[in-house]
Amino acid sequence: MSAKLIKGTEIGEQILEEITGEVAEIKKKHGVVPGLVTILVGENPASMSYVTLKIKTAHRVGFKEVQDSQPADISEKDLLALIEKYNHDDSIHGILVQLPLPKHIDEKKVLNAIDPDKDVDGFHPVNVGRLMIGGNEVKFPPCTPAGIQELIVRSGVETRGAEVVVVGRSNIVGKPIANMMLQKGKGADATVTIVHTQTRNMAEHCKRADVLIVAAGVPGLVKPEWIKPGACVIDVGVNRVGEKPSKNDPNKMVALLKGDVDFEAASEIAGFITPVPGGVGPMTITMLMRNTLRSLKFKLGIK
Secondary structure (H helix, E strand, O other): OOOOOOEEEEEHHHHHHHHHHHHHHHHHOOOOOOOEEEEEOOOOOHHHHHHHHHHHHHHHHEEEEEEEEEOOOHHHHHHHHHHHHHOOOOOOOOEEOOOOOOOOOOOOHHHOOOOOOOOOOOHHHHHHHHHOOOHHHOOOOOHHHHHHHHHHOOOOOOOOOEEEEEEEEOOOHHHHHHHHHHOOOOOOOOEEEOOOOOOHHHHHHHOOOOOEEEEEOOOOOHHHHOOOOOOEEEEEEEEEEEEEEEOOOOOEEEEEEEEEHHHHHHHOOOOOEEEOOOOHHHHHHHHHHHHHHHHHHHHOOOO
């Protein structure tokens, strides 16, 4: 393998250590720590697992963490009232509603009810608008795109004037990361192309990319011949393609995951590449912690 591995597990650890230090310093100077509430509706196993990891990480970095679990049959009105309560709670700086929600609840209405200054996921239309404007207007960049940008910056990949191609146009990854790479500043200043299901000659666009960000959700979509030699390849896809025996217990089966890029073949051509798993995935929760810290710093007037 010629490509340098960009390990989200390692870079995420570095950032969490930085956050822990900042939290301790703010606590010492101001007597307050970031507060994060996670609202979980129902008992979706995947959501419960993800929320547990968020709670564990929040505790690790020294946050005040509130886990608010609600029954699956909670009414939309009661859920909105609960969000309003946390909107006015001065000890809470980040509000996270775990998706998906039960079908009788309008997800859009719920997400829009969160105070934009506590929307640490960065999904509120106000924060989407702030991201579009860029610069000092940005409060909470969405977590996965922010994680991607950190991976690129901390790996020493030059983006100024670079050709960046984003595969996928979702509101969660594709559109925001394209916007962020367009902005002025570190890890940005790029010329950006977005390709999607209706793009003609997708491979030709990808071949131009100095930085190729793939977030299509299609296992093995990007072939090695699509990759420019020496390019930085960020694979956001985490696709379950089967099962395999666990390393710790051969009798136990675990999910076999594959990215949107043919990793083994691409590694022989790319200059940098993220693995799946262990690449972009660990960065999402890390960036959630950083956004919650940012929320408190905004409140305290700390740059």
